[in-house]
Amino acid sequence: MGISPRTSSETPESQPGSATGQVDRPARKMAGEVVISVRGLRMAYGDFEAVRGIDLEIRHGEIFAFLGPNGAGKTTTVEILEGYRARSAGDVSVLGEDPGRADRDWRARVGVVLQESQVEPELTVRECLQLYAGYYPSPRAVDETIALVELAEKADARCGHLSGGQQRRVDVALALIGDPDLVFLDEPTTGFDPSARRAAWEVIEGLRRLGKTIFLTTHYMEEAEYLADRIAVLAVGQIVSEGTPQTLGGRDRGGSEIRFALPTGTERAQLPDGLGPNTEHAGRQVLVRTAEPVRALHVLSEWALAHGYRLDDISVGRPTLEEIYLRLTGAQQ
Amino acid sequence: MSATAHAAPRPLGGLVLHQFRYELLAFWRNPQARFFTLALPVIFLVLLSSVFGNDTTRIGGHVVKQSTYYVGHIVALGVISASFVNLMIAITTQRESGILKRRRAAPISAWVLITGRALSSVVISVAIVVLLIVVGRLAYGVSLPGHTLPALAVAVVLGSAAFCALAFGLASFVASADAAQPVTQAVVLPLYFISGIFIPDKNIPGWLIDVADVFPVRHLAKAMFTSFDPATHGVGFSGRDLLVVAGWGVAGLVVALWRFSWVPRSK
Incomplete structure (x- = not known):
């Protein structure tokens, strides 16, 4: 019917x-x-x-x-x-x-x-x-x-x-x-x-x-x-x-994103090895793209603990749909 | 997809009446349309007849009371307001606000929508003409001989249909809803003046009458006045004038078929 x-x-x-x-x-x-x-x-x-x-x-x-x-x-x-x-x-x-x-x-x-x-x-x-x-x-x-x-x-x-x-x-x-x-x-x-x-x-x-x-x-x-x-x-x-x-x-394949600010008194060069090649910097903000977030976090937290850095603003996640969208449409504009 | 989706098709006449009912309802609920279509012609008749009604004018070689002249001519203004002016504004507004576009998405032929709309204008035209005749009779003693009534009815229906067709044709030239009212008035007001609606024929220079004779307003007014003219002895059917009016209606229809737009023009 x-x-x-x-x-x-x-x-x-x-x-x-x-x-x-x-x-x-x-x-x-x-x-x-x-x-x-x-x-x-x-x-x-x-x-x-x-x-x-x-x-x-x-x-x-x-x-x-x-x-x-x-x-x-x-x-x-x-x-x-x-x-x-x-x-x-x-x-x-x-x-x-x-x-x-x-x-x-x-x-x-x-x-x-x-x-x-x-x-x-x-x-x-x-x-x-x-x-x-x-x-x-x-x-x-x-x-x-x-x-x-x-x-x-x-x-x-x-x-x-x-x-x-x-x-x-x-x-x-x-x-x-x-x-x-x-x-x-x-x-x-x-x-x-x-x-x-x-x-x-x-x-x-x-x-x-x-x-x-x-x-x-x-x-x-x-x-x-x-x-x-x-x-x-x-x-x-x-x-x-x-x-x-x-x-x-590629939201599912693009891996995760770890974001944090460089601790006071540190330079980019002092960041630990092993965060992977996909690390971006914007001022003192650091963005690490990785397919293995647990491994990268482990490296990062070991480094921070050893030097007594707090990394108060650290966040981990997938890129938002909005970011994906802006990336996709921005590249074409 | 399912068989019942193709249930008994509704008869076309039923659909036209369906559309007509809701068009009439929407008209009746719109205070602006009601004022311009129903009240304004009565106001014109009362003003003109009160000021000049007791004078006389010559038309076609005989003398007529001006109140008779005005009833016989303002009825044409009533028909044109109810069909042309009303539709020009309604079509443009509905087109620009996307109402026409959405109606077009429904499984219904354009002719049903257009005929339903035009039918509502014809009925409103009949109503305003009846109203003007009653006011003319009661306030100014202008009588309408029974033997010319059929000719008047033909003029009202044919005039209304022709001016609807013109509105469907010309609405496509109006770019925005805001422009509809001023553009329409700019078209009809000068024509009313040179066509003897506001000023008796006798007072209009011959060359202006010649200009007016090109357009349908004067011909509709002449055809309708014939029914009120005491000098009319036959049925008062003014075939040549009605033919010109019908010709303009056909021209409007041709333009409408060529240019009519269901989607907003201003985008």
Whole structure:
């Protein structure tokens, strides 16, 4: 049956449990199926090539995060995938069809949250959803969708009177009302305060539980880290790295980082041997990159104990996703 | 993917009515649209008829009371406000705020959205014309002969549809939501003046009338006034004027097909 015609008694939370009795759930049926496939995508505006050969493959049920600085070609790529924009070259298949020639049946299966769009200011939240529900062959129940984005108590408020974060949630509800298989979320939490962002993440997590495939663009590394199964980083029209939040940019293979300040009265030359060749200095700050953090720490602490240095500010960790991202995009700028 | 995703398609007429209902609701909830579309034409009629209504003017070789003249011409302003002015502003604002772009993402044909929108303008046009006729009748004793009523109804519907089409065509030339109101007024106000809406024909130099005759405003006003003109004895159907208005509507449609944009232009 898809997750299309549901009764209003079914809440999103009950979905995983109630799913057992349903045979034909797309979440099961299409697991692993390629939802978006892109080969050699290029897009030029006059002499300027915004997208310079992109390959992507996104499977059913994934949350895929597309990162990149402004002007990297993110929005152009997303708009091509959404069917808003023609492309210069390349093969694109979204839900098995070329979005450039997609028909209404295809549109009914795709939900879109645009980067900048207001909601109809004169209509209430419920009216707005009823309007859009009328466009789809088998929409979700209106009140249930409002509850899913946690706007139940605002259902009868005019959209124009809602806060920015609440309007964005109406946007998400509108993208879901047609019960799509694939949802594009273009910077869905830009301008949110931290608690509103948390709430939005929970809504997006809820979409994952409904079995939706999600294509997310964002500026926020912690958002990608929290939500994404897979991340691709775009810089100057090309994908410079792709991986999970844990493996992106060799994060898992780049080893650990030990940071500390040179103790007072010591010089670089006095540091012990055995810290490894990847030692960087910035003023009196020392950064040691190592694949064997325990060994390096051992050498360092032996040296410090022998000389009575305290190394009060020492820290050990992986590079943050943000550092990886800046490294990846910075190299291309 | 699932079979039920292709459930019975809704009949197109039902979708147009669905769109129409919500367009009308949104219009009714917007105080600015309500004022400019419904109140302003009545204010113009009351001001002009109160100041000049008892005078007479000559039109087409016979004498007419100016209050009759104004009711017969301000109705055209009402139709143009409800269709052209209202739509120019609404389309530009909705385009720039991304509402059109998101609607385009829905599995619905552009014609449903456009027809639903235009239908709401036609209905609002009918409402403002009825309101103006009632005010003209009660306040100034201007009567509308029953035998010319069908011709007036045709003029209202055809005029409204044509000016909607013009708005769909011209909205693509307005770059931002802020510019929509001033640009639209800059288009219609001079045309109102030279087309005899505010100033009786008799007082406008012939060469200006010739200029006005190129545009659709004067032709719509003439077609509508014919229904109020006591000298009209037949059905009052002004075919040539309506043909010019329709021609402009078709031109607007052609421009719309060529240039209409669902995505913001200012980005």
